[in-house]
Amino acid sequence: MTLVDWLYQLTPSPTLLLLIIAAISLVESLAVIGLIVPGVVLITAAASLAGHQQLAIPLVLMAAFLGAVAGDTLSFALGYTQRARVPGLWPFSRHPEWLAHGARFFRRHGTLSVVFGRFAGPVRPIVPLIAGMLHMRPFTFAWANIGSALVWAPAYVLPGYLLGRTWKQLLTLPAGSDKWLILLAVAIIVLALAFSWLRHQLARESWLYRRLAVLARARPWRRRLWHRLRSTSHGEIPLASLSLLVLASTAFCLWTLAVLEKDGPLIMDEQVRALAHALQHPILTRLAAGLAEVGDAAGLLALCLPWGAWLLARHHTATFLHLAVGLGGMAMANTLLKHLIGRVRPEAPAYLVDSAAYPSAHTSTTVLLFGLAAAFFSLEVSSHRRHLTYWLAILACLPMALSRLVLDVHWASDLVGGVLLGLTGCALINISYHRFPHRSLNEAPWRRLALASLALLALRLLWLPPL
Structure with a gap:
């Protein structure tokens, strides 16, 4: 067709x-x-x-x-x-x-x-x-x-x-791959809109949240459960994070089972790969290679180092520990899953020859990092502007994920697994973050820290080889 x-x-x-x-x-x-x-x-x-x-x-x-x-x-x-x-x-x-x-x-x-x-x-x-x-x-x-x-x-x-x-x-698209381009665009828009809408519906000021609070007061055991789940700092139940944890972890398990059942690339993977080959361009390849270096261990360290140093210097211990534990836990989860599943990459350059494909570590780690940043900083803005932090996080993660297809080092299903794993990690860390007392991050010198991160990232891109 x-x-x-x-x-x-x-x-x-x-x-x-x-x-x-x-x-x-x-x-x-x-x-x-x-x-x-x-x-x-x-x-x-x-x-x-x-x-x-x-x-x-x-x-x-x-x-x-x-x-x-x-x-x-x-x-x-x-x-x-x-x-x-x-x-x-x-x-x-x-x-x-x-x-x-x-x-x-x-x-x-x-x-x-x-x-x-x-x-x-x-x-x-x-x-x-x-x-x-x-x-x-x-x-x-x-x-x-x-x-x-x-x-x-x-x-x-x-x-x-x-x-x-x-x-x-x-565009001159290969047969059978054209519909995946449209499905990908539609899926990204629909999922982003659904996530933004659900997060708004589950916020403290929403009707659903107030209704659940009323129901919780009706029984003693509900009141105890509600009280245990409430944030120590804000007195709010992280309903959005709890819902995300259930949905993302369930979807990740089901998707992983589908990948294991196939024991090779899915039909979608082959057709999306053909589409990526049809869109190949030297400029896109160079951009994708740069994003690969941004998303590796050295690149993420360059991005996080100024923020981590500031958090420690200002005694934001809870925020620093949650960020560090999240990134460390995601690295361990990716390593373990890659070892257990052992999926072969479409192409494996020398620096990836010993690394399996599923899930995409670049994608899951980027989703975790920018997702946590959005969750932490959204607490410092008014409720009707919080969605902007999540949209910015989505826009930051999207090119990183797509760059893995351009470089032909991941199947499309690897990216889906990476996104779901990253969202699961975001939900877990954010639920824990709500349980610990933490101070406002409103005093952070955003511009200076951002410039410092970009300067370190530029040094990483100029001087260090891919990891």
């Missing part, structure tokens, strides 16, 4: 796709909902499908325009008619600073705030609501809404549309 045939089976009909584009544009402009929906990602994906189906560009732009206008209009109407009730509605009842930030933005820019707000990220779904609450003239709001949507629609839709029209000409 060709890529075109496969995509046509995946994509909705043209009419439905236009409705989806309009709905995404509406939702990402809508008050409250627009704060949690990754509108840019969704609108780019939908526009790419439209470009692939070669839908008429005026229809695609019109759908996005109408959805954007409708979303801002609904937000404005909500603020205009429910001015007194909005501050008491969730999530503004728990985060009144969101309304305050939007109000300051509106007062600073006046009518133009509706235009600027369309492109201003966090305030985008708030400004129309604020404009309604402050009783901006409907006619004035209408022309600002329509004018900004006329610019917003092509700016957000055309890049994705052009990508959908031209990407087939950019």
Whole structure:
């Protein structure tokens, strides 16, 4: 089956796709909902499908325009008619600073705030609501809404549309591997969004957390269990980490059994490897080789040394020990699993000739390191910004994992096992971290420590051979 045939089976009909584009544009402009929906990602994906189906560009732009206008209009109407009730509605009842930030933005820019707000990220779904609450003239709001949507629609839709029209000409993919490229992209986006959403739902301020707390008080044994699980420093149950531990460890065991059952590369592995070979380029290979050195023992030591020294100097003993134990434990787990499973690599350069493939140690260790960094530092930011630390961690881990495919030293299933093992380690360490008293890391000199890590990493890349 060709890529075109496969995509046509995946994509909705043209009419439905236009409705989806309009709905995404509406939702990402809508008050409250627009704060949690990754509108840019969704609108780019939908526009790419439209470009692939070669839908008429005026229809695609019109759908996005109408959805954007409708979303801002609904937000404005909500603020205009429910001015007194909005501050008491969730999530503004728990985060009144969101309304305050939007109000300051509106007062600073006046009518133009509706235009600027369309492109201003966090305030985008708030400004129309604020404009309604402050009783901006409907006619004035209408022309600002329509004018900004006329610019917003092509700016957000055309890049994705052009990508959908031209990407087939950019790549010549081997037969059978094309669908894995799309599945990989979809899986990464879906899993990242699911992780971010679940972490938010299991946070202390969520409805689910409060409901579980109420249930825990109903029985003495539940109260005792709840109390034992609570964080010593923050008084919070690490529900997200507990859930991650169960899901990641179960998935790792099942995935490892599947790898052992096959006793060789999976069908997915062969096809993804063929895809990686088709995408080979000297620049990609050099980048992948650099990332291999960043993720080995010397590279990780260079990254961690300034932070570890600062943690010890400032007597953040609990944080230092959890980081050190996590990295040491992950190294031992990778060594043991590689020895027991003994899976052969696709290619084994001289420095890896004695190292087995499964799981990917680079991937699992990177996931653990950046996952723990995100978990530790997310405690120092406001709850509605915590997701940013996890997204940054995901963006840091992704190229490291994919570089192993470019170098042809791992199968794709090795990377999956590495991710699951790394997430299991993150969950275990984070649960333990919540049980020990620890001081805030807010005093850390972030920029100086980051520059020191980068300087040591540069020395490692320039002077040391691959380990």
